[in-house]
Amino acid sequence: MKRLLKVVPLMALVLTVGFAFANKEHAQSAGWVELNGTAQQLQSKPCVSPTNDLCKVIFASDPNSQEHQVYMDENLSIPMRNGSTEAYIIND
Numbered sequence: 001m002k003r004l005l006k007v008v009p010l011m012a013l014v015l016t017v018g019f020a021f022a023n024k025e026h027a028q029s030a031g032w033v034e035l036n037g038t039a040q041q042l043q044s045k046p047c048v049s050p051t052n053d054l055c056k057v058i059f060a061s062d063p064n065s066q067e068h069q070v071y072m073d074e075n076l077s078i079p080m081r082n083g084s085t086e087a088y089i090i091n092d
Contacts, residue, residue: 031080033057033068039076046070046088047080055083060091 030045047055047070055070067087072078 029072029074031055031070031072032074032076033070034076035068039071039074041074042070042090044090046090047082047084049082049084051083052081053083053085055080056087057090058087060089 030042031047032039032041034040042057046057056067057070058065058067070080070083072080
């Protein structure tokens with residue numbers, strides 16, 4: 001019984017730490033773009049300029065070189081800043 005009383009608080013501590021890292025709410029994202037009508041997450045952060053310009057990207061594999069606005073969230077509601085006057089090219 002004494003052993004159980006020592007193990008239970010330790011297990012609670014381990015679970016608390018585990019759940020703290022399992023929460024994805026504050027996970028950093030490189031950005032999101034709308035591609036073919038759905039939100040797609042970027043693998044690397046394209047916009048690192050110290051400006052207030054909107055961040056736009058062009059996918060290297062796109063034959064039309066269409067510019068895509070980069071957003072900070074999956075809902076595509078918060079535009080990402082720190083862009084440039086020219087769109088960043090992403091090798092996908």
